[in-house]
Amino acid sequence: MSPERESTRDRTPVGATATTRPRVRLDQPRPPRRRLLPEWDPEAFGRLSERIARFLGTGRFIVWMTVVIIVWVLWNVFAPHDLRFDNYPFIFLTLMLSLQASYAAPLILLAQNRQDDRDRVNLEQDRKQNERSIADTEYLTREIAALRMNLGEVATRDWIRSELQDMLKELDDRRDGHREHGGGHGAHVVFPADHPRGRDADDR
Template sequence: MAADERAKAASTGSSGMVRPPRFRLDQPRAPRRRLLPEYDPEAFGRFSERIARFLGTGRFIVWMTLIIVVWVLWNIFAPTALRFDEYPFIFLTLMLSLQASYAAPLILLAQNRQDDRDRVTHEQDRKQNERSIADTEFLTREIAALRMGLGEVATRDWIRSELEDLMRDLEDRRVLLPHESDEGDR
């Protein structure tokens, strides 16, 4: 009894009003009943793409042509009791209109899904291109810095030419002042 009283006291505020029960956030909610059936939009989209791909093939045109030819021939040459669509072929017209009324939205849905995929692909390509441009600009700056740095570095050929110039200067001094070098040795 004490536990029931504590639970009742916890659910009432200081004003004595009853509070609604709190939902626990660490547990999933119970599924609600829905009036409309649930469907997976991705599954429906894949289904519409398969139909749109089929409707865009020569196989579909051949099958549709065969069905219409058999329909017309049956309703012209079959015994009167077995004919289900007389000459103006109103039922055939209704069936073709029904097929077209479903085919057009399915094709549009498939195109919209393809446009969405293309948009995502283009966005990824754009980002990759931006990264490539940034990398190329960075490498260009690095190469320019290396070239500038190499301009200040003494190369082997430059050092060799400087040493050769010094050797020539020393030889020129020795030729011009031979006796001074001899006196300095003594």
């Protein structure tokens, strides 16, 4: 026996089988993993960012920010020295405005990204709707063309009127002919079916 097999045999614990090894249960969900970062709802966070961005883009925010800055400066200039919390050159005010700008820019970008996603979805839906409308229009066009082709073979009112006029004219001509040839044989028969002899004579 080779020394490699002996070393492997020595490392294998006695009585260790496949049943004693830990197995992953497929019929149970995995335990939740621990995350170092806090979890949040992306949809709720996106809605909040849109509200903040919408408020930052209004005149109300500009008015309130201007009022706060004016009160801040006046208080730190004319208030008693012991009550001032941000003396000239107002470093704390500059820090707060910088902090506000650093948060406002990503929030506005997030709101713009969400709006771009909605616009993309709307454009895709409009494109599909236009494709369906074009397909429906082409289908209706083919159906109308087929109906027009079929209507060309259907008897129209004008055609029936012209045929009836031709039949009446033919009957008038036939009646005039009967008057010329058989005016002395009693009443004239307009339709051959009313008189069997006349019908037989015409058929012959």
